Amino acid sequence: MKYDEIAKATGASMRQVEYACNSPLTPRSDRRGRRPSEFTAEEKDRIARALNDDLIARKLKWEDLRWYLEGFDRFKDRAFITAMRNAGFQRKVPPRKIQLTARHRADRLAFCREQLALRPRPEDWENVAFSDETWATNSHIWKRWLTIHEAEDIEAWAAVRERPHGWMFWGMICGSEKAGSFVWEKHYGSINSEKYIRYICPLIHGFIMGKAAQGTPVVLQQDNASSHISYATRAHIASLGIETLTWPAKSPDLNPIENVWFWMKNWIEVNYNIQSLTPRTLRRAIEAAWAAVPCEWLRELTHSIPRRLQEVIEAEGRLIRY
Template sequence: MSLSPEECTRIITMVQEGRSQRSTTGTVGVSLSTVQRVIQRFQKTGMNIGRPGNGRPRCTTVREDRFIVSNMLKIDILDAVQVRNSLQEVHHNNVSSDTILRRLREADIKRYRPANGPKLLREHRVARLRFAREHIRWTDEDWSRVIFSDESRFCLFTNDGRRRVYRRPAPLLRVSDDSSYYRQACFEEKVPFGGGSIMVWAGISAESRAELVVIENGSLTAPRYVEEILNEHVGPFLVNMVAHSIFMQDNARPHSAHLVNAYIQDVDITRMEWPARSPDLNPIEHLWDEIGRCVKQRSPAAAILRELRNALVEEWSNIDQNRIRKVNSMAHRLNEVIRAITSSWRKYNVLKCQKSFLFAD
């Protein structure tokens, strides 16, 4: 344990005043061996601090430490090698990747799984920002006129990485417990292609929902989308909605085909222009996740596709409409889009100016 010179002086003074070393430990809050080392060093050298060590000197300065931390937090760098290369390029200091990791640990920066989402190009970000600014002043009454629709695929056997098992840590396993690492309760089996899957379509609004449609006998094409979805479900759903209802669909290929556009124009369906690669703006995505959890928690679990189909239909009908109304938080989603995009562009412009200043002749 490393003590400051003031603490060492306090220990030496207390012992010289006649107190025992054991009673000194309770007052100072250190171990008996630490007190003994301080007294022995004082008796041999007459000093209350240790001799200067001969260890390896620190290879980075305080400024370089700040550079390492700021690069990892503010720039799109995902590993220590890139930070090391950036440090060598700017400060001309060639250190190892282990040094970079140590500096990050000292700053309490740890490694986590990155958040994931669709790849967004500049045109996608511009479209998302334009959509958010155009609809940011919409009220709850305005959004209640929108029908949000989407398709989702559910596999018979899924491995979402959320399951956890309980066992001893690997270094603490006894010889008789070596098999517990691979025993059945601690092992999750994988089935190729999820054992089969089912695609479904649904639509929701603040006050009602459409029937869950199971898409069977092949994939969803533009003609099937017109006949089985738009004609049979979206049309009747819009009739029962309030006046001036708006239909929302994403930019999947079956949705953007000429056949679909012609049908929507012929039947006079008002369609919302939706920005590409924006599933996070669709509140129905939260319901897909909730249905998947409910189906997985059913007992007994679905063993064949017919049972999975029946479970999906049943869980969809069991969702409370208040739950659907709760996830329909479009104002919050649009505010987050504006905040995220504007802040990222602001940081990019600042970093661009900094780099041009550093490498200017």
């Protein structure tokens, strides 16, 4: 219910309703007996209006938000953070919002049932090469933290996107191996079928033929990006004698390399001051993160595929946590 609806139902004033909804049930104090800093009702309203009207305010860290909004210089950083929490605000990462139609769910269910029958054991997936691209930047794009009030729905902000300068990075894993990587050069422009065949397919072919020479046939997994499934790309990969795994649309939860991207981006954030990275140093950081990915962990990710398939079946084709 909105505040005015609560006031009408209870006979209380709007101020009483606001106080009851936003104040702790019991007085709180820190160890030194002082009450934590709190906003006035007018300050809460100003912050709420700023967050609703200005996406930049949503994205800013609270230490920076204090200076971005006028009239909050009476707070120190820690006091402002405490006041934000007391007022019901939180910093959260909006989830990736993937809309699944009935057709998508049906295709995912069919794929999971078929693959569980073909490859029921975790080790059966060690000869599947999982590949994908990711966009890495010198901002927190991979952790799109936003300020959300506890009464707001985080799903409503899932579509917030931005694309600052960065690098497109392609990678491939197979079992416990990092099977290939490639940083997309700026002068190549956007990825299309012709460029994918020229730059990426030789890396795929070299790895798979090398495994074949060792007596280990490998199946290639790609998602449904246009550069992957175009007629030219599919014809070229078939001409190389590479077997591909038909992949259901909108299924990042089934691809273990998505976990690798999360790991790499977190690793960069821990080991670098990412906002100070230049394009050149960011590229070196991406390559260092790829080199740091633990190989035994890659095997664990690969072995998780049967479990993921089963979870999708139990979820009737819906997305699962990954």
